[in-house]
Amino acid sequence: MASVGSFLAFEWPPLLRKIILTLLLAFIVFRVVRAIPKLLFALGGASAKADQPTAAFESDAVARFWLWRISLIAGFLLFGWTFVSLMPDLGFSIEVTRLAAFLIGLGILATAVEVVWRRPGKPASLVAKSLLTLYLVVLWSAWVAGLLGLMWLGIYSLLLPALVRGVGDVAQAFANRITRTGAVGVMLNVLIVRGARAVVIAAAVAWLAYVWRIRAAALAGSETGAIVISGLSNGIIILLVADLLWQLSKALIAYRMELGPKDGSNADELARGARLRTLLPIFRNVLAVFIGVVTVLTILSGLGVQIAPLIAGAGIFGVAIGFGSQTLVKDVLSGVFYMLDDAFRVGEYIQSGSYKGTVESFSLRSVRLRHHRGPIFTVPFGELGAVQNMSRDWVIDKMTLNVTYDSDVDLARRLIKKVGQELAADPEFAADTLQPLKMQGVDSFGDFAIVLRMKLMTKPGAQFTIKRRAFMMIKKAFDENGIKIAVPTVHVTGGSDEAAGAQQALNMSKAAELAAKAPVGP
Structure with a gap:
């Protein structure tokens, strides 16, 4: 603010005004670039020292190493760009200007190679260092040849994963300091961590799209290449937004599932918790499919593809699948009505026909039952029929x-x-x-x-x-107390005298029958 105020307080000649303004802009950007890693190292180092106080000196040494190298590369880039952009106005020829830019590029390359061979941390093999050095030389050659889009793509593939990971770790450390709890705390944590990563990726994609759009328009002489590049860059931004929405939804659903009733809760709360644990995973799967379909259609629309015929074709295709896959449709619809009727929940023991077991999980078309002896049944909803729930109330x-x-x-x-x-x-x-x-x-x-x-x-x-x-x-x-448990027994009674008497009675009965049948004399 002091520099800007001093600059605006005086009248400057046009050439001097341009020189001072360019140097002032480079100086301010350099200070911002230098402050960002300081902040990141401060946030990350505070957590590391809190966890491992003995590693304080090592983390400080690593921070000093990277801060010095980042400052050196930023100085070469910013002040070198300032010097090269002002050289034509100061009367230097194009050849001298290009030579100065070439030397500045050599300085950046030398600094990057020195980082490869002397960076602290886990030591890399000689082959890995040599290959990485060759990769940097190829990127520098692409810059010399004017292939700026290819150069930036190579830089992103080298630095963007580590940068995204580092920014995510710092954002997580910052999010852990937030004292908000509940659903708001979960949302803030996701927004800070995933949002920080998304901002880094979006900034990289925006810059790459800007560079490629310029190169495509210059090479092709039309807007076709710029439209395609713009569609691809917008597609990446849409993917980032979809990922953020999905992570928010998934985190909120997981938080709600973990917020189940504790021991000692009443029966209604336990039943409501079991119902949520049953329905929320299905809702999460449906939401994932919905976000994925909308994302794909939006990306295709951004690329210039007419999605109206696709939607109409998808409807016709869906009708054809409905007629050809009646069993699948029956399974899905039966599952929906089972859920609406609250017929069973995760953790309950049910029986349907020859299938019985504890409900472990659901999908869109089937239920997973764990038999009490161990086997697992995966039963389509359409085959369940009448369900006997053995885990309700009493x-x-x-x-x-x-x-x-x-x-x-x-x-x-x-x-x-x-x-x-x-x-x-x-x-x-x-x-x-x-x-x-x-x-x-x-x-x-x-x-x-x-x-x-x-x-x-x-x-x-x-x-x-x-x-x-x-x-x-x-x-x-x-x-x-002398009470006996009864068991089936066979009693055999009688002896020889009883048997003889029974035989004699039987003989007398037969003699009487014969006498009654004999003819009577005259």
Whole structure:
């Protein structure tokens, strides 16, 4: 501001005014270029020193090395450009001006080669350093030959990945200092990190498009090359915007999925959390497809392609696929209605026909079931049919028990009730027991036992463990109180005297039958 004020305070001769203005612009840009790496190293170095204080001197040495080299290259580039641009006005010939530019380019090349061979950090092999040096010489040769577009493309391929990665790391370190939490914090983190990378890439693409547009118009003598280059550059910008939107959406969906109900939440919150974990991945996939399709169509439109016929053709193609792929359409639509009906969620155990298992994940056309023995079923929605959900709200397990006919049924009822109360009071089962185990009464009189019927109401999935423990406790209580569990038996009775008497009665019965059939005499 002081320099600009001093410049505007006086009247300068035209030539001197141009010289001072050009030098002032180069000086200001040089200070800005020098300040940017200082800021980046300060932000990155603060995090590194906080994590590893012993590496403070090493990070300072690396910062000094790169700051000096960046300043040297910026000085060659800016002040060299200033000097070369002013030489024709000072009376120098074109040949001398080109020689000065050539020498300045040699200085930049020498600095870059020195960076390759002396840069700190992980040491590179001799072959890698030699190849990188040759690559720099080729770029310098492209500049000498006037192939500016090719030169900038080579520079970007060499420096842009490292620059984007470094800017992203610094942006992440800056984003970590933001104290905002919740969805706003997630959005700010994505906007800062991905936005910083996108700005770097967009600036590089804009400059490259500017250089190529000039070269294309000069070489071709028309605007065709400029239109194509403009479309490609705009396509890259559209891709960056689409990537930013996708990262924002994905981060918000992941944040919402992690924001599930904690232990101790009520049943409604648990059900809502399970429903969101089921629907959000499907919504994320649909959103990814939508963003991808819109991005491709926008890029094609920017390149001059008429997308209206494509959209119409896609509609006709979609109708043809609909007729030819009825099973696929049936699967997708069935899945949509299953989701709308909230028939099942991720983590629930369901059964449909011969398929049963825990729901692990969804796709647009199928559900993934994990059987309790390990196998995985991938079932299309169209083949599910009626679904039996075994993980909703509560479950009633009814059991039967056989006791002998000489058992005290009333005592058995009291013992079963006591076992149910003990299980309901047990901390291991109390949270899962909705109604304690109790005996409903005598179910039937069997051939060898009295059949007792019992009922237990628990949360889904907990009935198996509680039932096994209940049977163990009932067996122990029955043994202690003389109640026997009935089992099928075969009783064989009688001896030799009884057998002889039975045989004699049988013979007498046969003799009486024969006497009744004999004819009567006159």
